[in-house]
Amino acid sequence: MQMTDLPDRKGHFGPYGGIFVAETLMYALDELRDNYERLREDPAFVAEFEYELKHYVGRPSPVYFAKRLTEQCGGAQIWLKREDLNHTGAHKINNTMGQALVARHMGKKRIIAETGAGQHGVASATVAARFGMECVVYMGSEDIHRQAQNVYRMKLLGASVVPVESGSKTLKDALNEAMRDWVTNVEGTFYIIGTVAGPHPYPMMVRDFNSVVGRELLTQMPEVIGRHPDAILACVGGGSNAMGAFYPFIPHKEVRLIGVEAGGLGLQSGKHAATLCAGRPGVLHGNRTYLMQDENGQIMETHSISAGLDYPGVGPEHAWLKDTGRAEYVAVTDDEALEAFHAMCRVEGIIPALESSHAVAQAMKMARTMPKDKVLLVNLSGRGDKDMNTVARYSGLTL
Amino acid sequence: MPRDVPALSRIPGVFDKLKSAGRKALIPFITAGDPDKASTVPIMHALVTAGADIIELGVPFSDPMADGPTIQRSSERALKHGTSLKDCLGFVREFRTRDEVTPVVLMGYANPIEAMGYDSFATAAAQAGVDGVLVVDYPPEESAQLTGKLRAAGIDSIFLLSPTSLDQRMEEVAHLASGYVYYVSLKGVTGAANLDLTEVGRKIPQIRSHVKLPIGVGFGIRDGATARAVAGIADAVVIGSRLVQEIEASPPGQAAANIGALVAEIRRAMDAQA
Numbered sequence: 001m002q003m004t005d006l007p008d009r010k011g012h013f014g015p016y017g018g019i020f021v022a023e024t025l026m027y028a029l030d031e032l033r034d035n036y037e038r039l040r041e042d043p044a045f046v047a048e049f050e051y052e053l054k055h056y057v058g059r060p061s062p063v064y065f066a067k068r069l070t071e072q073c074g075g076a077q078i079w080l081k082r083e084d085l086n087h088t089g090a091h092k093i094n095n096t097m098g099q100a101l102v103a104r105h106m107g108k109k110r111i112i113a114e115t116g117a118g119q120h121g122v123a124s125a126t127v128a129a130r131f132g133m134e135c136v137v138y139m140g141s142e143d144i145h146r147q148a149q150n151v152y153r154m155k156l157l158g159a160s161v162v163p164v165e166s167g168s169k170t171l172k173d174a175l176n177e178a179m180r181d182w183v184t185n186v187e188g189t190f191y192i193i194g195t196v197a198g199p200h201p202y203p204m205m206v207r208d209f210n211s212v213v214g215r216e217l218l219t220q221m222p223e224v225i226g227r228h229p230d231a232i233l234a235c236v237g238g239g240s241n242a243m244g245a246f247y248p249f250i251p252h253k254e255v256r257l258i259g260v261e262a263g264g265l266g267l268q269s270g271k272h273a274a275t276l277c278a279g280r281p282g283v284l285h286g287n288r289t290y291l292m293q294d295e296n297g298q299i300m301e302t303h304s305i306s307a308g309l310d311y312p313g314v315g316p317e318h319a320w321l322k323d324t325g326r327a328e329y330v331a332v333t334d335d336e337a338l339e340a341f342h343a344m345c346r347v348e349g350i351i352p353a354l355e356s357s358h359a360v361a362q363a364m365k366m367a368r369t370m371p372k373d374k375v376l377l378v379n380l381s382g383r384g385d386k387d388m389n390t391v392a393r394y395s396g397l398t399l
Numbered sequence: 400m401p402r403d404v405p406a407l408s409r410i411p412g413v414f415d416k417l418k419s420a421g422r423k424a425l426i427p428f429i430t431a432g433d434p435d436k437a438s439t440v441p442i443m444h445a446l447v448t449a450g451a452d453i454i455e456l457g458v459p460f461s462d463p464m465a466d467g468p469t470i471q472r473s474s475e476r477a478l479k480h481g482t483s484l485k486d487c488l489g490f491v492r493e494f495r496t497r498d499e500v501t502p503v504v505l506m507g508y509a510n511p512i513e514a515m516g517y518d519s520f521a522t523a524a525a526q527a528g529v530d531g532v533l534v535v536d537y538p539p540e541e542s543a544q545l546t547g548k549l550r551a552a553g554i555d556s557i558f559l560l561s562p563t564s565l566d567q568r569m570e571e572v573a574h575l576a577s578g579y580v581y582y583v584s585l586k587g588v589t590g591a592a593n594l595d596l597t598e599v600g601r602k603i604p605q606i607r608s609h610v611k612l613p614i615g616v617g618f619g620i621r622d623g624a625t626a627r628a629v630a631g632i633a634d635a636v637v638i639g640s641r642l643v644q645e646i647e648a649s650p651p652g653q654a655a656a657n658i659g660a661l662v663a664e665i666r667r668a669m670d671a672q673a
Contacts, residue, residue, distance in 0.1 A: 010540060020509055020536045022465040024583055027563035166471050176464045283509035284462060296483040297514025299461040
């Protein structure tokens with residue numbers, strides 16, 4: 001079996017993935033899997049998805065040569081895949097659009113979603129509004145304080161935002177709560193998971209919808225440089241933007257795939273979210289994958305300057321890409337990400353999301369040590385407007 | 400087709416005895432380490448004194464996805480004291496020094512077991528005197544390996560069935576389950592209200608046509624009346640959130656006494672039925 005043929009019908013990527021949920025959810029997951037397996041092969045559905053991506057999301061997103069950033073680093077060329085230019089400002093809408101269409105085909109009228117930074121919540125609320133569906137977004141009460149603007153944005157789009165007070169009051173707890181809602185209202189509700197994690201078929205489905213990123217790159221880069229890049233870099237929290245960029249390149253062995261995790265205050269500090277760099281395999285949120293956990297198997301609270309990377313798990317396909325050596329995973333600290341954020345603002349006139357800034361930071365590090373004919377492609381997964389308060393606070397300012 | 404399941408633990412004997420006495424099993428659930436580690440074993444003994452036939456001991460987990468707010472909070476209280484899976488096995492070992500007969504089922508989530516490792520867990524659980532294991536987030540398709548190791552160690556694997564389980568899933572559960580099966584009597588998380596007895600009454604014969612094990616019913620059982628009604632149609636009544644609520648509301652040191660009184664009342668109501 002080719003790596004690109006994964007997962008198997010039960011959702012396994014090697015030893016990872018699978019379906020680890022209570023019996024109460026099995027029917028809903030079977031129903032979703034059967035519908036999605038049919039739809040992904042249906043030319044009419046694919047055409048519908050592509051139409052929305054082109055006319056509503058604004059695809060294809062361009063690739064851009066970051067000339068001045070490259071000159072500043074003085075080595076390999078840094079190119080950017082501009083997912084920040086999508087409608088709603090990030091790659092997240094590729095997936096929510098796809099899942100909303102699946103929900104419509106299944107006759108589900110109510111959408112639920114979990115969100116950390118709020119980007120996936122906004123993208124879910126957006127497509128719910130676009131198709132006239134009810135939308136409920138679960139968000140940790142800690143994150144609600146940190147991301148007030150996105151909360152308001154979701155409300156403007158007609159969604160209700162439910163604060164989650166349990167556990168660490170962040171993304172993982174919002175995910176738990178969304179699962180509980182789904183178990184309770186399983187018949188009329190569609191759960192839009194925002195990353196390539198969760199029980200099968202979510203890791204596969206979210207990857208498929210985001211793979212439009214990598215597919216566009218397959219033709220875009222040869223058009224501008226005559227070949228594929230030497231490496232593709234993307235930040236990894238749950239890993240949806242990275243998986244979308246990596247997946248079509250898995251068979252192209254000459255292209256290095258580099259996932260950049262949130263190193264927080266440094267891997268030694270224990271305050272980070274670098275699951276693949278420092279975690280161990282286990283079971284959480286419906287799949288087997290690498291997790292940040294203590295010696296007793298309890299899930300640890302993570303830290304990152306970027307709420308979107310602040311998650312103790314990671315998509316199971318990334319776990320498999322790591323173990324097989326097809327992709328490499330590194331960590332970048334809060335400070336390094338901030339430095340890259342400021343560099344991008346001043347040198348390129350692009351305000352990147354703090355999540356994406358992690359990938360930029362790694363590209364800058366690598367570019368300095370590589371010759372000028374090498375090409376690094378960074379998936380610039382989102383724009384940084386949402387991060388104004390966080391960045392100002394780190395600079396000692398209050399807006 | 401239903402098949403005979405060989406006896407592994409203390410559980411089948413308990414059901415046989417109850418059956419010949421014309422009574423139904425009462426299975427209380429508590430979270431280990433709630434409200435503190437020292438209370439757990441005394442509460443277990445109090446449950447037995449009050450009429451419990453089997454004890455489900457919840458292993459606390461940081462992310463109890465299938466549980467409602469009451470049991471979530473009990474997990475958080477237990478984890479505040481650092482209650483680990485090892486501690487839970489320790490509670491069972493201590494319980495066994497005074498009670499050799501009452502079966503204990505560990506109920507929890509996959510990851511603490513994954514972290515300990517299947518072999519170490521199966522061995523340690525058998526040594527501690529555990530009779531059954533119910534892992535909420537191991538459906539049959541992901542649990543063949545653990546079930547095999549537990550069976551080899553003489554421990555039953557308990558599985559859940561739900562209102563949305565189709566015949567094919569009941570068949571899959573029948574192939575792996577022993578001890579009893581646990582029918583989750585409503586959609587939703589633990590602690591939810593609105594038990595639909597008509598629906599439960601419809602589902603149980605369907606389960607019996609696939610699974611030749613006693614059927615316990617849980618979720619939504621809150622008092623003597625609901626327990627009595629469920630005892631009329633199932634083999635066992637599982638009661639969890641209501642007891643955990645009682646522990647939560649009890650002043651320090653009172654949990655065992657209060658929970659004992661509540662369970663005794665439920666026992667009386669159930670036996671009046673029989």
